[in-house]
Structure formats: C-alpha cells, structure tokens
Amino acid sequence: xxxxxxxxxxxxxxxxxxxxxxxxxxxxxxxxxxxxxxxxxxxxxxxxxxxxxxxxxxxxxxxxxxxxxxxxxxxxxxxxxxxxxxxxxxxxxxxxxxxxxxxxxxxxxxxxxxxxxxxxxxxxxxxxxxxxxxxxxxxxxxxxxxxxxxxxxxxxxxxxxxxxxxxxxxxxxxxxxxxxxxxxxxxxxxxxxxxxxxxxxxxxxxxxxxxxxxxxxxxxxxxxxxxxxxxxxxxxxxxxxxxxxxx
Amino acid sequence: xxxxxxxxxxxxxxxxxxxxxxxxxxxxxxxxxxxxxxxxxxxxxxxxxxxxxxxxxxxxxxxxxxxxxxxxxxxxxxxxxxxxxxxxxxxxxxxxxxxxxxxxxxxxxxxxxxxxxxxxxxxxxxxxxxxxxxxxxxxxxxxxxxxxxxxxxxxxxxxxxxxxxxxxxxxxxxxxxxxxxxxxxxxxxxxxxxxxxxxxxxxxxxxxxxxxxxxxxxxxxxxxxxxxxxxxxxxxxxxxxxxxxxx
DNA sequence: CTTGGCTCATTTGTATACAATGGCGCGATT
DNA sequence: AATCGCGCCATTGTATACAAATGAGCCAAG
Numbered sequence: 001x002x003x004x005x006x007x008x009x010x011x012x013x014x015x016x017x018x019x020x021x022x023x024x025x026x027x028x029x030x031x032x033x034x035x036x037x038x039x040x041x042x043x044x045x046x047x048x049x050x051x052x053x054x055x056x057x058x059x060x061x062x063x064x065x066x067x068x069x070x071x072x073x074x075x076x077x078x079x080x081x082x083x084x085x086x087x088x089x090x091x092x093x094x095x096x097x098x099x100x101x102x103x104x105x106x107x108x109x110x111x112x113x114x115x116x117x118x119x120x121x122x123x124x125x126x127x128x129x130x131x132x133x134x135x136x137x138x139x140x141x142x143x144x145x146x147x148x149x150x151x152x153x154x155x156x157x158x159x160x161x162x163x164x165x166x167x168x169x170x171x172x173x174x175x176x177x178x179x180x181x182x183x184x185x186x187x188x189x190x191x192x193x194x195x196x197x198x199x200x201x202x203x204x205x206x207x208x209x210x211x212x213x214x215x216x217x218x219x220x221x222x223x224x225x226x227x228x229x230x231x232x233x234x235x236x237x238x239x240x241x242x243x244x245x246x247x
Numbered sequence: 248x249x250x251x252x253x254x255x256x257x258x259x260x261x262x263x264x265x266x267x268x269x270x271x272x273x274x275x276x277x278x279x280x281x282x283x284x285x286x287x288x289x290x291x292x293x294x295x296x297x298x299x300x301x302x303x304x305x306x307x308x309x310x311x312x313x314x315x316x317x318x319x320x321x322x323x324x325x326x327x328x329x330x331x332x333x334x335x336x337x338x339x340x341x342x343x344x345x346x347x348x349x350x351x352x353x354x355x356x357x358x359x360x361x362x363x364x365x366x367x368x369x370x371x372x373x374x375x376x377x378x379x380x381x382x383x384x385x386x387x388x389x390x391x392x393x394x395x396x397x398x399x400x401x402x403x404x405x406x407x408x409x410x411x412x413x414x415x416x417x418x419x420x421x422x423x424x425x426x427x428x429x430x431x432x433x434x435x436x437x438x439x440x441x442x443x444x445x446x447x448x449x450x451x452x453x454x455x456x457x458x459x460x461x462x463x464x465x466x467x468x469x470x471x472x473x474x475x476x477x478x479x480x481x482x483x484x485x486x487x488x489x490x491x492x493x494x
Numbered sequence: 495c496t497t498g499g500c501t502c503a504t505t506t507g508t509a510t511a512c513a514a515t516g517g518c519g520c521g522a523t524t
Numbered sequence: 525a526a527t528c529g530c531g532c533c534a535t536t537g538t539a540t541a542c543a544a545a546t547g548a549g550c551c552a553a554g
Contacts, residue, residue, distance in 0.1 A: 002306075002507065027535065038509040043536090044294060051298055053397060059249075060516055060536055076394040082333040083326070083398075090325075147323040150300060151330075151398050249537065274505065285539045290506090307506055307546055498553085507544070514537070523528085 003041035008048055010035060015054050015065060018234030022067025026055060052154070070215065070236050071229040076155045077211045083152050084136060085205030087143040092192040092200035100142035107135040108185055115182045118175045120167060128167075128178065135185055139204070173217060181210065250288035255295055257282060262301045262312060265481030269314025273302060299401070317462065317483050318476040323402050324458045330399050331383060332452030334390040339439040339447035347389035354382040355432055362429040365422045375425065382432055386451070420464055428457065 011031065014020065031042045046063055049055045055063040110131045114124070140149055167174035184207040191200035219228050222239045258278065261267065278289045293310055296302045302310040343351070357378045361371070387396055431454040438447035466475050469486045
C-alpha cells in the first residue's frame with residue numbers, strides 16, 4: 001500500500017470518528033508530523049479529502065476540517081437514493097443483461113437465506129451488508145452509465161451503513177428491516193423484468209431511502225429532538241454504542 | 248494562477264478537443280516536457296483529471312487518455328437531469344427562501360427578455376447561456392443539499408452547453424428551444440410555489456433532458472445513424488463547425 | 495520451440511530544499 | 525487613538541534528486 005493511500009485512509013477515519021474538532025486547521029506539516037511521512041503523499045491525500053468534502057482547502061492557507069453532521073449524511077443518502085432509483089429506471093428501460101441478471105438473482109437468493117435467520121452477530125451483520133452491497137452495486141453497474149456509477153461512488157465517502165446501527169439498537173426493527181428489504185429487492189427486480197421503468201425507479205428510490213428511516217429510528221431511540229440533524233455524526237453514532245459502525 | 252491550475256486547464260481543453268488519440272499514454276514526464284513545468288504540478292493536475300474521468304490512471308503505470316464519446320456526454324447529462332429534477336422536488340417540498348425566490352424570478356425575467364429577441368450572435372448565445380445557468384444553479388443551491396450541489400458540479404467537467412451547437416445548426420430549432428425553455432422554467436417555478444414536489448421534479452428533469460434532445464437534433468442534422476453514440480465527442484461537435492462549443 | 499526466471503529500463507512514488515505568496519502584527523504617522 | 529503601510533513569518537507551491545516498483549525483453553534450460 002502506498003503512503004498516499006495510507007495517509008488518506010487514516011485521515012479519513014480520524015475525520016469521520018470526530019478526532020478533530022470541526023474547524024481545526026490542518027497544515028500539511030502537522031499531518032506529516034502526525035503520521036511520520038513527507039509532505040508529498042500528505043498533499044495528495046489532502047487533495048482527495050478536499051474533493052470528497054471532508055476538509056475544505058483555501059488557496060495558500062491550508063485546510064480546515066469540516067465537521068460531518070447528521071445532516072450531511074442524511075443529504076448524501078438522499079442523493080444516493082435518487083441516483084439508485086434512476087439506475088433502476090434505466091435498467092428497466094434498457095433491459096437486463098444475462099450476466100447482471102445472474103448477479104442480481106444470486107444476491108436475492110443470498111439475501112433470502114439471511115432473512116430466514118436474522119441474528120445480531122457481527123458475522124451476520126457483515127454478510128447482510130455484503131449481500132446488500134452486491135445487489136445495489138449490481139443494479140447501478142447494470143445501468144451502464146459510468147457518470148452515474150461514479151457519482152454514487154463519490155458519495156460513498158459518507159457513512160452509509162446505517163443498518164448496523166439500526167440493527168444493534170433494536171432487534172425487532174432489524175428483523176423487520178431485513179425482511180421488508182428482501183421484499184423490496186424482489187419488487188425492484190420484478191419491475192425491471194417487466195420493463196416498468198417508473199415503478200422500478202420509485203421502488204428503488206423508496207428502498208434506498210431506508211437508510212434515512214434508519215437514522216430517524218436511531219433519533220427515536222436516543223430521544224432526540226429535531227435539532228439532531230446538526231449534531232456531529234460521530235456523536236450521534238456514539239450514542240448507540242456501535243464500534244466501527246461508521247464504515 | 249498556479250501552475251497546477253494552468254496545467255489542469257490546458258490538459259483538459261486539449262483532451263476535450265481530441266488532441267490526443269484515445270488510449271495514448273500520458274507519462275508525467277511527457278506532460279512536463281509539453282508544458283514546461285516540473286512534475287509536481289503535473290502530478291496534481293493528472294490526479295484531478297483522473298478524478299474527473301478524463302484520463303484513467305493505473306497504479307505505478309501512469310495515465311492513459313480516455314476518449315470522450317458522445318455517449319459519455321449523453322450519460323453525464325442523463326445524470327444531471329435526474330439530479331436537477333431531484334433538486335426541484337426538494338425545493339418544492341421544503342419551500343423556497345426569499346433570497347432564492349428573488350434570484351429565480353430575476354432569471355425568469357432575464358430569460359423572458361432574451362426569448363423575445365432571439366438572435367444567433369455570440370453575445371446572445373453568451374447571455375442566454377448565462378441566464379440559463381443562473382436559473383439552474385439557483386434551483387440546485389436552493390435545495391440546500393451540498394452533496395447534490397457537488398455531484399452536479401462534478402458532472403460539469405463534461406461539455407453540457409449543447410445549446411450553442413444546436414442553435415448554430417438550426418435557427419428555427421433555436422427559437423423554439425429558447426421559447427419552450429422559458430415556458431418550462433416558468434412551469435417548474437409554478438410547481439415549486441404550489442408545493443407540488445412530484446410535478447416540480449418531473450418538469451425539471453424533462454427540461455434538463457433538453458440537452459439530450461439537442462444532441463439528437465445535431466445527429467439528425469449530420470444525418471448520422473445510431474452508431475453516433477460511439478463517436479468521439481469532439482468529432483461530433485466539429486461536424487457542425489462551432490468553435491469553442493465544448494465549453 | 496516453449497517457458498521460466500532474471501535483469502534492466504522506464505515510470506511512478508517519496509523526500510526535501512527552495513521560492514513565492516498571503517496574512518498578521520507592529521510601528522509610525524496623522 | 526485610529527489607521528495605514530511595511531516587513532516578517534507561517535504555509536503552501538514548485539523543482540529536483542533519489543528510491544521503489546512494474547513490465548518487457550532476453551537468455552537459458554527443458
């Protein structure tokens with residue numbers, strides 16, 4: 001792994017974990033000292049982080065950390081839902097290739113197996129996230145629209161695996177979420193196969209928006225008022241005590 | 248202007264103008280020789296270009312130029328239309344702030360003035376593009392969703408000002424496009440003010456997709472078959488002889 | 495003749511020295 | 525006392541030397 005990759009990954013997780021106060025200035029040199037590398041890879045990493053909007057860079061005056069609020073994550077997920085919905089619509093319109101269909105059906109099968117035995121073990125959560133990701137990725141890439149694919153990938157810097165948090169906070173909610181998730185996946189595929197683009201888009205958008213409902217559910221568990229949207233995301237996550245949940 | 252900015256801008260326009268064959272390898276050193284700067288700014292510029300998908304970079308093996316096809320531009324505009332539609336829907340749902348409303352109405356007025364006296368002069372095309380951009384930008388930023396704003400901005404590296412080409416190729420089409428464009432802008436604003444999110448989204452998406460219709464119109468003018476989608480974009484543009492139309 | 499590995503050239507990855515830029519504080523002047 | 529301007533300092537921007545990695549070509553062995 002190159003130094004630049006290491007620096008980027010490390011800074012990213014530190015930023016998402018809230019290890020820097022929002023507004024803290026990050027000079028290139030300070031990052032060098034912190035991580036023990038030279039300025040060149042640090043510079044490249046900061047450029048990428050700025051492109052992902054995790055830090056803001058002003059010309060000649062370095063970078064400042066941009067705190068991630070719940071609202072930021074919410075907004076990113078709104079956009080993701082819109083884009084994934086559009087992907088489903090495109091696929092329904094253009095038809096589903098044999099290879100993509102294979103992948104989707106396999107992921108439906110895997111997801112179905114999971115839905116029959118919901119647990120809250122780490123291994124289950126891992127497999128669930130994987131199966132879910134396979135479905136979403138397959139759908140998006142089946143659209144054959146590279147701008148779409150890249151736009152969604154760019155959003156992925158934001159923590160989107162809300163499910164782990166939701167699951168850990170409420171078992172009943174978890175069971176219900178997995179099972180309705182399965183049903184929704186099936187519904188999207190059915191709409192695509194029948195060539196109903198509008199249904200596919202709406203169903204997929206609604207499904208993707210579940211992450212938002214998950215956030216709102218956590219808000220309920222934590223008994224927070226509407227001001228929770230302005231909270232630093234890492235505090236919000238910390239409230240339900242799920243280590244590593246920001247991945 | 249910093250060297251990095253210069254290098255980026257220069258390479259970008261060269262890439263869009265098709266001055267490099269698709270697949271050409273771009274080593275850092277070759278770009279240095281070409282533009283007479285050292286590797287550091289070149290490196291940064293190539294990173295940005297890779298993020299924008301104008302070149303593809305494989306680890307340790309440099310970059311190769313990725314030809315921009317009509318399809319690429321088409322796909323980028325599909326995504327843009329989806330996102331702008333979503334923005335309109337969000338604004339309709341959340342309401343329009345006084346400041347944003349001001350900007351939108353001013354842009355409607357400006358656009359209305361233009362629509363009454365369509366010409367094909369450079370100055371007119373410039374003012375038309377500006378008024379149009381003001382409307383679209385104001386709408387997107389009124390959504391208050393920064394992920395959305397940034398996603399759209401990221402797409403903007405793709406040539407989206409198809410209008411200039413369309414206009415130059417067919418005066419009647421130009422007049423009709425400007426006037427229906429004005430009507431569509433009004434329709435979107437009306438839907439937003441009445442709080443009809445679905446109408447706002449559909450109207451705005453449909454409106455944004457006009458760029459696609461513009462591309463298709465040019466295809467007709469050039470009497471190209473369906474294979475035109477795989478054409479290098481700069482050749483396609485070159486066909487109607489509009490210098491500087493890729494901006 | 496084919497295939498395996500080894501060497502070497504090419505090219506990126508990293509470190510560091512130096513230049514330029516912009517902000518901030520201090521002092522002088524009104 | 526307030527303001528304007530100047531100079532210093534912090535920090536990024538740039539150049540370049542050196543290290544590391546990857547792929548190609550060659551040679552030898554089977």
